[in-house]
Amino acid sequence: MNRLPTAARRSGLSSFSVRLAALLALAPLTLAAARPVVISGVPTSPVIETKLLAGSKEGLPIWFLPQLGLQTRNKPQDVWLSYGPRSLRYTPQGGWAASGFALPAPLPAPERYGAGGSLHVGLDVLRALGVPLAGNAEQLDVRVVQAAREVPLPVPQFGFNLAPAPATLKVVQAAKVQASPKPSVPKPSTSKPSASKPDVAKPSGAKISINPTALKAVSAPTSPPPVSPPKAAPEKVKPVVKLPSPVKASPAVGHSGSASPLATSPPVTSSTAVSPISASPAAVKAAVNKAVTEVLELRAEVAQKPSLRSASIEPTPIAPPAGLPAPVPTSITPTPVAPPPVAPTTSAPTPLPAPTPPPLLSGPKIVGTRSSLSTVRNIQLQRLVIDLSGPATYSAKNERGGVTLFLPQVSADPNVQTLDSGDTLTLAPDSNGVTVRLDAGGGQSQVSALNDPDRIVIDTATSLSADVPPPINPDALPIGVSLKAFGGLSLLSFDPAQFTPRVVAAPVGVALNVSELVRRVGGVAGVNGGYFDPPSSLPVDFVAAGGKLLAASLERRGTVGFSEGGTTLFGFPRPRYMLTGAFGSLMVNTVTARPAPKLLTAFVGDGKTAVGGAGLLTLTLNAAASGVSKAELGGAVPVAGRISLSFDPARFPQLPTAEGSSIQATLNYQSQEWQGVRDGLSAGPMLLQGGEIVLNPEREAFNVLTGVWRPTRQVAFAIYKGQPTLAFLEFGTPETFARALHNVGVTDALRLDSGSSATVFVSGGYLGTGGYLNTVWSRPVPNAIVLVPTNNTASLKASKNLK
Structure with missing residues (x-):
């Protein structure tokens, strides 16, 4: 078996950590260069590539890491990365902290690439997490294993003192005396025991708290009268008193009902020396028996008054042998303490009123909570489930930084816990119900109730970074809108009975975000339109809106048009x-x-x-x-x-x-069937018509060596299963786009301006701001094809370019 080096054994490093440190140390030392990223051999967009960070180290943007199976928090002041059972957290004050493994070597801090650029982490950080990185000098291949969330992160636990000792209980501070260990116990005598020298059993290791008042009699030279043992001595006497800070004494009530004054004296710690005293054994016996009796009386009083019970008093009786008087530890030689005299009082103490218990709630109880955490692109999704023993009503209030629920007539144990996301969950019960508070930072929460079994669900979405557009939430799409994904191809389709496509243009010389163009006409989704000149934001080919020609046609490029009745046409109409x-x-x-x-x-x-x-x-x-x-x-x-x-x-x-x-x-239009078209635009190339691929770059005068024909993000307006559809391909050329659309059954499609302009937006994002099929922000555009609810199209019949 291989043995670890001595230094490694002393530092506590595992063999895995040592091997990992060696791998990092032996990494190629040649000058690093930016490389495109492939995932298990499949290329990503060319936008995704490693960047050279400080010290010529390669790094990747944090917003991209969820595609590699990592969970992330993308905040410069609090970066969190998790892959399988391992996680790393970075703060500027403490640097990197590891969970689930030991850091074999210091790791470089995250850094932004360029002024205002995305936050990046070095590849060394990913290797430390166990992300499988491979490839060569020309590309970085990430052999992703989709197991990044199989092992949940540990949930920090917090303990709470649910029943603190009442502050009103005043306990006499007494000296603790340790008896001789393991004494022999004599057999009981058959003759009548002597009143002055009874046979007693030595207590076995008992700690007895002695009232200093009782020691006053021990210091006197005269012999005290004999003391009878308690009438009903328990089997075992082991009074243990946990002493609070010194307080004034309160009277204790004895068996006779008369008040016995209790004096306050400084506590005697375990380091206090115990010296012998000059007293007869009978005097010692009398003093100790009196102290034991007082302790038993105090215990009986506490047992009779629940309001005086405290977790800090735990008396345990000691059993004397049958037929013997109360035990007297003959080996105890305490140092006499002379407390100041206290004048006895004859008035009975005023009993403390017992606290009124809260009313018992008749409703269900919170029996547990559970949460799960996932990441979709740059959105962290948390689902918190509150399990109930029965159906319950609730009221919810979304507030800045979280959500508060109140569940009337529901009971629960008070609790505060930190979830995997870092959010704080608080359960605060009272006599009326339970208040549940989820502090979610900048997240937005939605609350719903489910049954069978009964539970309340709080779904929280938090944006981890604004560096990338938020994704589409498939569960929040408008009615009549559907999303289908076929690998890197996504199709967003619309019910033609509910939505009509329209061309919407920005003011002349102005470019706007597609989401803004959608919002201005009350649409639900949109895709960028045709080609334009970036410096002037003027279209370079045909654009018509509301029956008005906004830009002239080149009369050779593929065109899509929309009639007033909602018919979609594809062709070359030369308007x-x-x-x-x-x-x-x-x-x-x-x-x-x-x-x-x-x-x-x-x-x-x-x-x-x-x-x-x-x-x-x-x-x-x-x-x-x-x-x-x-x-x-x-x-x-x-x-x-x-x-x-x-x-x-x-x-x-x-x-x-x-x-x-x-x-x-x-x-x-030079085509008769187009005469009723009021909205349209040209782009190209035409990809499909009538279910067939019709790609012809020569006809549309496209250069296949540069520009439009380069592999990049692709968007198109299409017809899929009879529905107007916005198509998005993550990466490819017009040929690969046409084949992909044809393979899934698209019948007609016109490629629109793609690359850095490619945008597909739809209302229905995780944070109420809509979502995007494109994973990288695109530039503003002068026009777009927008899907408008049919009941809104009347107001667009005479639409013009927008102000």
């Missing part, structure tokens, strides 16, 4: 504005606010952006886009939501130039 009037018909060249002297341009005003320019005439149409409400030369700022036309009158002499002129502007 344009068509002008009709007394002059006949004319097609608008493009949609832009920029001056274009050679073109006929259109623009939907936002009340701020200027159009036209020198030598150009701008016509602002009325709300119905059926006539000229204003004609301006040299530039203008159209009214928000109104269509404006800018052109050179010399190039387009057929167009009207005066206010009040009749002219009609309509959104026209």
Whole structure:
């Protein structure tokens, strides 16, 4: 058997800890470099990679660790990591502290990567927890074993003094005298014992508390009168008095009912020397018997008065042999103590009133509590179950930092405990019921009652980090919304009878979060829309909302459109504005606010952006886009939501130039079936149509070597089992996305702007703020496809770009 080194044995390190320290010491010492992360050989998004921390050590962001099977708390002042039976906790004051194992070597502190970046921990920390890390110089492979939560963390326990000794009980402080050990006990004599020198049994190791008052008689040279033993001596006398701090004496009542004065004297500790006294054995016997009698009387008094009982008095009687008088320890030679004389009193003591016990509650009782802890992305989920012996009612109040419940007519044992999450649970019973308090820090709690068996459940969700978007809570989705996952592919589908897809746009030149675009129109979910120019936030391809063309079409990219009746179309419709009037018909060249002297341009005003320019005439149409409400030369700022036309009158002499002129502007598609479409946008590539993969980068002029074709996060608007669906792929190319959608039965799908723009949001998160399919925050976008409840679509029929 291998033996540990002497230093290791002395320090108490286990063989495993020593081997782990050796492995860490022998880790490759070459210069570390950032590596992409794979999980059991499966690549993650390229966003997930190791980062070089202080000392060129590799690290991973804490928000990513739950994907590796760890439980985490991601707070700079209190970092907590758990993997299987092992856990580590870091505080700036104490550094790393281990639970379930011994730290073989100091570990580096967590650190942020970059200014305001995510909090990272070094790979050495993960190795110490036992996370299986492998790979090579090109990638880090985490061989995850899904057993991170099989062994729960220990729950700290706290003891409580549930019945403290009453403060009103005053005990005479007496000297403790130790008798001779293991004395021989003589056989009882058949003759009548002598009154002066009776045969007695020496007590076996008994501790006897002697009243100092009784010792006064011992110091006198005269012999006291004989003392008869108690009438009914118990089998064994072993009075043990636990002395509190010195208090004034209160009178004790004897058998006769008269008051016996009790004096207070300083306590005699175990280190006090006991010296012999000059007294006859008869005097010693009398003094000791009197002390024993007083102790028995005091014990009887306490037994008769429950209000005077205390856990600090535990008398145990000693049995004398049959037929013998009360025991006298002949070997006791206490030092005489002369207490100050106390004048006796003849008045009987006023008995203390017994406390009124709380009324017995007739309802059920809390018979136990149990909790579980899990982590979903950056959300820590705790379920606390309060088990009851029967059905009970409750009232709940969510307060800052926790939740308080009151259960009337319910009983429980008082208790305070710290849960695995660090939250504190308090049970405080009283005569009316039980108050339950859960201090959950920054978490949000929901309370529900269940039966068979009867119990109350408190579910608490706590955000561990704002570095990543919160996940979707499948149990909190709106009615009519379903979520299905197929590995890295997720499909969020909507009942077409309850929800209608609409295109929602931000103000011109503005980009907003998808969640904000959803909120502005009262929707329940949304996905980012088409491509745009990041510096200006202007769309680069077709966008229409409420029958108005907000951005011109490139006329070659895949497009999705939504009719007023809720029909969804996929295709290449090549939309344009068509002008009709007394002059006949004319097609608008493009949609832009920029001056274009050679073109006929259109623009939907936002009340701020200027159009036209020198030598150009701008016509602002009325709300119905059926006539000229204003004609301006040299530039203008159209009214928000109104269509404006800018052109050179010399190039387009057929167009009207005066206010009040009749002219009609309509959104026209070159495909007849699209003529009823009021909302739509172009993106691409088109992935599926009619159940078949139709990917064709040449047709849509996409470069397959760069840009859109790189592997990244993918989003699409699709039709799955006849329902409008938002599709999200964690990582892949347009080809892998198309195949994945086809394999699960999606019939139609258009890829939308993906990568850093990819966002799928739905109301129904764990903290009431909604959740995301994307695991990384995405950038704001100028437009989105939003699912709106059908009863809200009436207000969107004439929707325009939002202010």
